Amino acid sequence: MNLIIEPAPLSSADKLKAMLxxxxxxxxxxxxxAPTSGRKISAQTQNQPRVxxxxxxxxxxxxxxLAMAEQRGLVMLEFLDRPILMRELEELRIRFxxxxxxxxxxxxxxxxxxxxxxxxxxxxxxxxxxxxxxxVFQNQVWSALRQVPYGTTCTYGQIAIxxxxxxxxxxVGLANGSNRMSIVLPCHRVIGADGSLTGYGGGKPRKEFLxxxxxxxxxxxxxxxxAF
Numbered sequence: 001m002n003l004i005i006e007p008a009p010l011s012s013a014d015k016l017k018a019m020l021x022x023x024x025x026x027x028x029x030x031x032x033x034a035p036t037s038g039r040k041i042s043a044q045t046q047n048q049p050r051v052x053x054x055x056x057x058x059x060x061x062x063x064x065x066l067a068m069a070e071q072r073g074l075v076m077l078e079f080l081d082r083p084i085l086m087r088e089l090e091e092l093r094i095r096f097x098x099x100x101x102x103x104x105x106x107x108x109x110x111x112x113x114x115x116x117x118x119x120x121x122x123x124x125x126x127x128x129x130x131x132x133x134x135x136v137f138q139n140q141v142w143s144a145l146r147q148v149p150y151g152t153t154c155t156y157g158q159i160a161i162x163x164x165x166x167x168x169x170x171x172v173g174l175a176n177g178s179n180r181m182s183i184v185l186p187c188h189r190v191i192g193a194d195g196s197l198t199g200y201g202g203g204k205p206r207k208e209f210l211x212x213x214x215x216x217x218x219x220x221x222x223x224x225x226x227a228f
Contacts, residue, residue, distance in 0.1 A: 053070050054103040055076075055103075056102070056112075063079055066079075067112070110128045115183070132180070140163055141172055141175035141179075146185055148186055155169075155190065155191060156170075156192075157193055159172045176199065
């Protein structure tokens with residue numbers, strides 16, 4: 001008797017990686033497309049226009065990342081293995097009305113260039129335009145994140161104080177965790193009140209790497225200035 005062993009089903013993350021490598025079999029399942037016609041299926045009114053959201057895969061020293069952008073700016077930059085990535089994609093599609101499609105635009109080209117220079121230690125501030133769908137409070141926290149200087153750290157409590165809400169450390173932490181813009185909105189620079197490296201969706205090893213990269217880049221720049 002011959003046993004037929006069925007292959008294990010792919011996880012959503014594996015399907016996403018396959019799709020980014022050019023495999024179109026999972027497009028409908030991941031992004032709500034009707035597989036036979038390519039028609040977008042919306043939880044909202046079918047006649048309501050959808051905003052095109054182009055995406056591409058970027059390679060970095062810390063693993064592959066998914067970059068997504070629309071006409072107004074970069075909407076997402078996440079590591080492909082982030083546990084909540086699929087939930088974030090669903091939120092963009094259903095709550096914010098995006099129609100996701102592979103392709104390129106100037107914002108994706110810019111973040112690809114800036115990210116390469118960041119990992120080379122030559123870029124200390126991202127200039128790519130951002131568009132960050134979310135609540136008013138979330139955007140206040142994300143804006144504060146962008147002001148944390150390169151090579152430094154701060155705490156959730158310090159951000160809460162900066163926003164004039166000293167008792168909102170927990171709410172700041174939640175908004176920080178819902179940030180879809182890894183590295184560009186530097187939540188890796190936010191640490192616990194006791195100095196612990198906590199609360200980074202990309203994982204503690206990546207957080208350690210990013211903080212070390214920035215410290216070393218600053219040290220090298222200082223040494224070069226002393227040499228002249």
